[in-house]
Amino acid sequence: MAARNTGARPGGPNKTCQFKLVLLGESAVGKSSLVLRFVKGQFHEYQESTIGAAFLTQTVCLDDATVKFEIWDTAGQERYHSLAPMYYRGAQAAIVVYDITNQESFQKAKNWVKELQRQASPNIVMALAGNKADMANKRVVEYEEAQAYAEENALLFMETSAKTSMNVNDIFMAIAKKLPIGPPQGETTGTVDMNQPQQQQKGSCCK
């Protein structure tokens, strides 16, 4: 139940960097399940479809820094598509999710990648997640095919399973490692933000 590594204490020796990450993909591919697994370590077999978009945070510790992810878990339904820019605008990272048992969802994922390449920040770190890897017996999207596509487009790629938690933390960690950590605060153009409200919120949820 309890949230795992809730991160470094304010004022600790590590740098704390805050990054905005967005999850995109066809509905019912498991975006919310990935997020719930990553943030709360939970999995629900019948995860209800997301309403609008859910905002959650999770902190991971790297060797020399603490990365706080501000995660936008968007709903995959058609009617919300035009709202997506509101979530990926200004995002430093994106995970585009498809379902390895659903060819259509892979095509949708490619469309999302294209949209992000055109519209999102040019420095965005993009990952492709082939979810539901535990259902390999129903696989229709081959690992090699997705990997080749990811390489062509310079995406991080992993097959994941929110159910078994395979590669879930790994994909977020891989993203964290690719993010521009290091420059002291205020130097980059607002992408790295060490601000007060964050500490305030920690006070609330760790109590």
Add this chain to the structure above:
Amino acid sequence: MEIEAPGGSESFTEDDIQNLSLQQIDLPEQDAETASIMESDETVLDRLACLPYQAFVLSEYGRPIFVNSGNEEQLCSLFAVIGIFVSRVKLWGDELMTITSKDRQIQFLHRTPLILCIVSKYGEKLDEQLEVLFEQIVSTLSRAQLESVYRKKGDNYDLRRLLRGTDRLIESSVSSWRGTLSSIHSAISVLPMNPGDREFLSATMSGCLGAAKLDGALFGVMVAHRQIASYVRFKNYVMHPRDMNIVINLVSDKSLQVAEAQTWTPICLPHFNDTGFFYAYIAYPWEAKGIPACLVLLSVKRDHFDGLNEVKKRILFKKIGSEREIFFGNFSTAVVKPNLFAISQIGSNSESLWSFVYRNHLSKQVCISASKIPLISREERWDSRSDLRKADALVSKEGHLRTLFVRNTKNSLLIWVTDKFSLQCVFGPFVSAIVAFTVVDKLLKSLKSHEQRYFIIHTPSF
């Protein structure tokens, strides 16, 4: 006799300045796939016949959109029949409204581009139920989009693509209607709270929203158990009770009750403006502590999430110290153990009164008594509510009806309607009319003296 109506006199439905322009959401031009399995089955119809009510939504073209507790695909022919009934009568230059059979009433509502139909064993206020159902669908898409989507994509468009994932919201709207008394959807129910605590909460909410100076943030609501704990608004903007119920229905969805998660979603409030969207910031700030209270902040600007997130933090942390600690203790008790109006508190003879529903017509708020002996079990409460529902229907049918006292074998019903309020009571079967009216008089006095506990008398603005 001049009766003072408990529950405030602030009108809930002034709509003089509600002409704010709301944004549209662009819909994608491309269609998504739909794969649905046809599974025709005779037994489906038999199953339907056993249900107390069944609601259908279809396009004017006869295409199934929604049916509660069932699969639309299995009922294609039934949907088609509904569509043909409605369009045939329309051809005659008339409008099909109801069909009545021995034990069923069928109500139709044609709201371009949709046809809605309900088949029910309970014939009360079905027209209003269909209006609510229509508004529930409009809240997802807006009326403007609902109409344009058929213009753009043709009459045969399958609207379920755009409504995907909202079935459970429509279902919960329909079932909340059936579970509560029919009057409730055009009114709101208030969470009983200490007046001082409610004032503290409202002042904190309106103070923080006002200080944030977010141009377009109009409403703040604290909801628990589908009841309003506090409601604040920008200037004179007002939320219609039916819009409020759409918000309540949305935020009561289980999927939103995740500790430390916030939701940001567009929602159309049809009575406010059915052409565009509000954006709702939804948080369950104390979910981790087991307190199921929900903070909803509504803005017409889609980029207000961060601003409203800050407002939430300020609301939660304002005035850290003893005042807040006391408030929070009281508030969590009010939410975790809701203290509904106990009939015993009105004093002598109150044991003959079993249950009541009081509704203030001006402030559109209801107060329902806590259940007491002998109406404790689900069936007992359901039966008495059916009686009250029938009484309610009688009142709305007979416009001139002011007071009515009926003694049945199982109970006695008392109805009292004035311009300011309506009151429906279930008494024991042996009570006399005189005693009943004495008790009711005491009830009204008691409600009046505790009105700030059971009603929102003043809605602070910021």
